Amino acid sequence: MHPAFSVIFLTTLIGVGQGLFTALMLGQTYELSNAEVSFGDNFYTIGAFLVLIFMGGGLFASIFHLGRPERAWRAASQWRTSWLSREVIMLPLFMAVVFFYMLAEYYQYGIDTSLLLGLLGVIVSFLLFYCTGMIYACLSFLREWATPLTIVNFILFGSASGFTFAAFYAAISAPELVATYGWFAIALTVLGLATRYWTLVRNAALRAKAKTTTQTAIGFRGKQVTQRSQGQMGGSYNTREFFHGKAESVVKQMKTIFMVLAFPIPIVLLFIGMSTESVFFLFLAFIVQYIGLCAERWYFFAQVNHPQNIYYQTIS
Amino acid sequence: MTQLALVIDLNVCVGCHACVTSCKQWNTSGGAGPLPDDNPYGADPNGVFFNRVQTFEVGTFPNTETVHFPKSCLHCEDPPCVPVCPTGASHKREEDGIVLVDFDKCIGCKYCSWACPYGAREFDEHEKVMKKCTLCVDRIYDESIPEAERKPSCVIACPANARIFGDVHDPDSQASQMIRENHGYSLMPELGTQPANQYLPRANKKSV
Numbered sequence: 234m235h236p237a238f239s240v241i242f243l244t245t246l247i248g249v250g251q252g253l254f255t256a257l258m259l260g261q262t263y264e265l266s267n268a269e270v271s272f273g274d275n276f277y278t279i280g281a282f283l284v285l286i287f288m289g290g291g292l293f294a295s296i297f298h299l300g301r302p303e304r305a306w307r308a309a310s311q312w313r314t315s316w317l318s319r320e321v322i323m324l325p326l327f328m329a330v331v332f333f334y335m336l337a338e339y340y341q342y343g344i345d346t347s348l349l350l351g352l353l354g355v356i357v358s359f360l361l362f363y364c365t366g367m368i369y370a371c372l373s374f375l376r377e378w379a380t381p382l383t384i385v386n387f388i389l390f391g392s393a394s395g396f397t398f399a400a401f402y403a404a405i406s407a408p409e410l411v412a413t414y415g416w417f418a419i420a421l422t423v424l425g426l427a428t429r430y431w432t433l434v435r436n437a438a439l440r441a442k443a444k445t446t447t448q449t450a451i452g453f454r455g456k457q458v459t460q461r462s463q464g465q466m467g468g469s470y471n472t473r474e475f476f477h478g479k480a481e482s483v484v485k486q487m488k489t490i491f492m493v494l495a496f497p498i499p500i501v502l503l504f505i506g507m508s509t510e511s512v513f514f515l516f517l518a519f520i521v522q523y524i525g526l527c528a529e530r531w532y533f534f535a536q537v538n539h540p541q542n543i544y545y546q547t548i549s
Numbered sequence: 550m551t552q553l554a555l556v557i558d559l560n561v562c563v564g565c566h567a568c569v570t571s572c573k574q575w576n577t578s579g580g581a582g583p584l585p586d587d588n589p590y591g592a593d594p595n596g597v598f599f600n601r602v603q604t605f606e607v608g609t610f611p612n613t614e615t616v617h618f619p620k621s622c623l624h625c626e627d628p629p630c631v632p633v634c635p636t637g638a639s640h641k642r643e644e645d646g647i648v649l650v651d652f653d654k655c656i657g658c659k660y661c662s663w664a665c666p667y668g669a670r671e672f673d674e675h676e677k678v679m680k681k682c683t684l685c686v687d688r689i690y691d692e693s694i695p696e697a698e699r700k701p702s703c704v705i706a707c708p709a710n711a712r713i714f715g716d717v718h719d720p721d722s723q724a725s726q727m728i729r730e731n732h733g734y735s736l737m738p739e740l741g742t743q744p745a746n747q748y749l750p751r752a753n754k755k756s757v
Contacts, residue, residue, distance in 0.1 A: 234663070299658055300656065300657020300658075300672070301656045304656045307638075307654055310635070315632060315633050317635040372663060373740075445666070450737055451605055452748055453750075456608055459605065462604035464601035464604075464620075465594075466594065467588075470597065470671040471668045541667060541668030
């Protein structure tokens with residue numbers, strides 16, 4: 234598949250926002266259960282505002298994916314069958330809950346209101362993760378995506394980057410939370426590394442057992458089939474949308490890049506940042522991890538060998 | 550229930566691309582607006598087609614045969630492109646089984662094209678909506694043209710009669726008979742899309 238930057242930024246940015254919101258709620262629960270700690274009045278208000286900025290950034294990026302963004306409101310109509318439609322509902326719903334949570338914190342409506350909205354927000358956040366993952370996982374013949382690992386990865390990567398950002402944010406405004414967020418970020422990143430590696434191993438084995446072949450594509454079984462012409466000399470939507478357009482070596486390099494930038498380096502930077510209480514290193518951990526996750530998402534699209542490519546193997 | 554479809558006879562397709570050009574001509578003049586055709590005579594020609602004829606070599610040298618293979622939307626009985634559409638623009642008609650895109654509802658998210666394993670849908674970069682074969686829905690019901698011509702443009706254009714149009718749910722239609730008598734098959738049957746369009750395999754004939 235051709236990786237679209239709009240979708241790369243959409244999925245990575247909302248992941249950070251969702252993870253950050255979970256982190257905020259974890260912090261608030263911790264604060265409640267511990268009478269000795271208090272993080273100041275604006276910690277959750279500004280935190281929720283930052284969540285909204287990440288979500289808004291993702292929403293903004295998604296506009297560039299649409300040919301007709303002025304009709305985007307229609308996309309909420311097919312929630313009965315379409316995971317994309319469900320995501321289109323969950324994303325603004327999550328933003329609305331976070332917005333009301335922010336108001337509740339700012340105007341001090343009381344802890345009960347905050348906790349109720351927070352719990353609702355975390356639930357909607359996970360539903361949103363699930364919808365985003367299912368958009369890809371439900372396409373059964375795109376076998377690189379059609380696995381529960383796709384959803385697990387979306388949840389783990391989003392949460393990991395959100396907690397890494399939370400560690401950085403806490404270093405500025407609530408230093409007591411840096412260690413908690415930092416260790417959560419490290420644990421989620423380690424888990425994400427494990428499931429991403431598992432996904433790579435799983436997908437590497439897929440090609441050997443492909444059921445859909447040139448033979449089944451044109452219906453000549455048991456014979457050698459070679460394409461001699463794809464019906465046009467120039468390019469087409471079919472040759473642009475479903476190929477990454479890069480050399481195989483670039484795809485391999487991208488795999489190495491994200492396996493290093495998204496997981497081990499942020500873990501080291503988080504550890505340094507936590508032990509030296511350095512805002513800079515925690516910020517660096519987030520930036521490096523975010524770049525790594527963008528590379529991961531690029532690879533996530535590029536690795537998919539769409540069955541339609543069977544019909545577009547030879548120009549002429 | 551009616552299921553209109555095409556049956557394509559690979560015995561007689563000569564790969565002349567008449568179906569491709571007639572399809573383009575009819576549909577670029579239709580109500581959905583022109584089909585893009587950028588740099589048609591330039592270095593990098595680019596455009597939207599609903600139908601393409603590809604060529605494959607089957608067998609091992611020297612016992613090879615050239616197979617010309619027309620490919621358009623197969624109007625699947627269980628079309629994976631329909632449920633994924635977030636707006637309902639991509640739909641399958643109850644009355645005749647034609648899979649269509651409502652160009653006024655399409656938001657151009659391209660998700661349906663990802664969900665189609667056959668690459669039957671092509672995005673219109675000018676109108677920013679998804680386009681696909683309509684089985685000439687604006688022609689087959691048009692009572693202002695002679696009844697014999699109320700067929701998809703590609704079917705009428707084919708000089709070898711390799712394309713048969715009809716209701717594949719009606720056992721007495723010519724299309725159904727051709728499928729039955731000539732072992733019609735569908736593409737990528739393992740994916741469970743149940744394409745309505747069927748292909749007739751090359752018959753085993755002794756070489757002359």
